[in-house]
Amino acid sequence: MAAADQDRIIRVRGLVTRFGSHVVHDGLDLDVRRGEIIGVVGGSGTGKSVLLRAIVGLLKPAEGRIEVFGQSVRDTSDAEYRALRRRWGVMFQDGALFSSLTVRQNVEAPMREQLQLAPDLRETLAAIKVRMVGLPENAQDKYPSELSGGMRKRAGFARAIALDPEIVFLDEPTAGLDPIGAAAFDILIKQLQNALGLTVFLVTHDLDSLHAICDRVAVLADRRVLAVGTMADMLEVDHPWVREYFHGPRARAALASSVTEGAA
Numbered sequence: 001m002a003a004a005d006q007d008r009i010i011r012v013r014g015l016v017t018r019f020g021s022h023v024v025h026d027g028l029d030l031d032v033r034r035g036e037i038i039g040v041v042g043g044s045g046t047g048k049s050v051l052l053r054a055i056v057g058l059l060k061p062a063e064g065r066i067e068v069f070g071q072s073v074r075d076t077s078d079a080e081y082r083a084l085r086r087r088w089g090v091m092f093q094d095g096a097l098f099s100s101l102t103v104r105q106n107v108e109a110p111m112r113e114q115l116q117l118a119p120d121l122r123e124t125l126a127a128i129k130v131r132m133v134g135l136p137e138n139a140q141d142k143y144p145s146e147l148s149g150g151m152r153k154r155a156g157f158a159r160a161i162a163l164d165p166e167i168v169f170l171d172e173p174t175a176g177l178d179p180i181g182a183a184a185f186d187i188l189i190k191q192l193q194n195a196l197g198l199t200v201f202l203v204t205h206d207l208d209s210l211h212a213i214c215d216r217v218a219v220l221a222d223r224r225v226l227a228v229g230t231m232a233d234m235l236e237v238d239h240p241w242v243r244e245y246f247h248g249p250r251a252r253a254a255l256a257s258s259v260t261e262g263a264a
């Protein structure tokens, strides 16, 4: 395998997804490189979450090929898919925690499903993950309903890294957080990406996150990845939505605050 191929941890080619007559993606291509944080942006309903779900094999595309770690996500046996799935973690938009389980039990859930571990070892490992995402010790035994929104997101992140994945998929992790909570979550993503060597597939609307932590940005528009590149590259893209998004007042504010932080 050529070096460039090894570098490419996710490869999507000619993806077509549709629900009935509603075509969401039509010939979408995307490469994600090992070790990068790629921000996936686009207007509401452009198919960011659907793309995430297709990549992790939760949704069957009408056409196209999706490879993760060089292996097709669909043309696999159940055992192969289970082995693949162990190598990534997903944090869905609302955290998707089990409400009847405590935080630690939520983090233990994928371990219980995938690993043969003695219960006390599983508990210890889950407790470590809970600490790694910055939750206090006493959050472990709480139920999701007893946590703030920001804490629930951290718990969802802890569950996404339960199996020491190589890739984490995060679906709008900072949505609904106040700016300080959102910035703290960005820092957490960046720190864990560095410490664990993660590749991060980040669906977001948050321009601050794009500036603060993303190596590259992929823009979904017109049913495909319209542009992919650095934030600087995005400023050159001639498309109405991209212009509005990356040159609008919110973009200018996000850029100004990232420059201020960089200078501090």
Ligand SMILES: Nc1ncnc2c1ncn2[C@@H]1O[C@H](COP(=O)(O)OP(=O)(O)OP(=O)(O)O)[C@@H](O)[C@H]1O
Pocket (backbone or CB within 6 Å): 019, 024, 042, 043, 044, 045, 046, 047, 048, 049, 050, 051
């Ligand atoms: N299970 C489903 N059945 C039918 N339509 C669906 C289903 N899931 C998603 N869609 C449709 O696919 C389109 C893309 O949805 P998706 O959730 O990926 O958008 P998005 O880009 O993530 O949007 P947002 O930024 O608002 O979260 C939407 O029009 C949505 O209604």
